Amino acid sequence: EIVLTQSPGTLSLSPGERATLSCRASQSVSSSYLAWYQQKPGQAPRLLIYGTSTRATGIPNRFSGSGSGTDFTLTINRLEPEDFAVYYCQQFGSPLLTFGGGTKVEI
Amino acid sequence: EVQLVQSGAEVKEPGGSLRISCKASGYTFTTYWIGWVRQMPGKGLEWMGIIYPGDSETRYSPSFQGQVAISVDKSINTAYLQWSSLKASDTAIYYCARLATMVFDYWGQGALVTVSS
Numbered sequence: 001e002i003v004l005t006q007s008p009g010t011l012s013l014s015p016g017e018r019a020t021l022s023c024r025a026s027q028s029v030s031s032s033y034l035a036w037y038q039q040k041p042g043q044a045p046r047l048l049i050y051g052t053s054t055r056a057t058g059i060p061n062r063f064s065g066s067g068s069g070t071d072f073t074l075t076i077n078r079l080e081p082e083d084f085a086v087y088y089c090q091q092f093g094s095p096l097l098t099f100g101g102g103t104k105v106e107i
Numbered sequence: 108e109v110q111l112v113q114s115g116a117e118v119k120e121p122g123g124s125l126r127i128s129c130k131a132s133g134y135t136f137t138t139y140w141i142g143w144v145r146q147m148p149g150k151g152l153e154w155m156g157i158i159y160p161g162d163s164e165t166r167y168s169p170s171f172q173g174q175v176a177i178s179v180d181k182s183i184n185t186a187y188l189q190w191s192s193l194k195a196s197d198t199a200i201y202y203c204a205r206l207a208t209m210v211f212d213y214w215g216q217g218a219l220v221t222v223s224s
Contacts, residue, residue, distance in 0.1 A: 032209070037211075039152075044204075045152065045211070086151075099151060
């Protein structure tokens with residue numbers, strides 16, 4: 001089973017700063033099958049990035065994804081107030097689907 | 108417009124049974140897998156299982172195999188998540204979501220299930 005470990009657990013930043021979130025897999029993940037989601041309090045998760053680096057429909061270009069193998073990164077340039085949320089990575093492959101534990105981006 | 112609309116909040120006693128629903132619209136229901144995701148209070152996302160409405164093929168996370176049952180009624184574009192004997196530890200928000208290109212691209216609004224005596 002592939003375990004996804006996200007770090008840091010919490011990221012304290014200010015609007016306008018850059019956020020760099022890490023997702024590390026216990027085994028190699030196909031770059032086609034690594035995604036990122038955003039969840040705000042009281043809301044369902046929202047797909048941000050799929051295939052490691054492709055933004056989902058309507059996602060601003062300040063969000064970008066990169067990585068390969070076991071190390072993946074979500075970068076948020078110039079944080080906007082609405083970007084403060086919890087972010088999860090997700091892989092598809094073994095044992096089908098797993099999510100990381102999440103990173104909270106807070107002010 | 109793709110929409111997944113879930114049934115409402117439930118409060119049940121331990122040992123009781125429950126079925127929650129997820130009604131899909133805006134796309135061809137039988138051609139996309141539907142998944143269920145648990146979120147316990149203050150915790151992260153856990154994938155429970157997926158079902159293909161076209162033929163009802165179902166796959167469960169090892170963590171949830173035997174604990175829940177996932178089904179569909181394709182005549183009404185609805186997926187279900189069912190428990191036969193609830194436990195307090197089943198208290199959580201449950202989301203349904205459409206699986207497309209190996210990711211969950213559309214999500215339901217979530218259903219809060221509270222199990223308490």
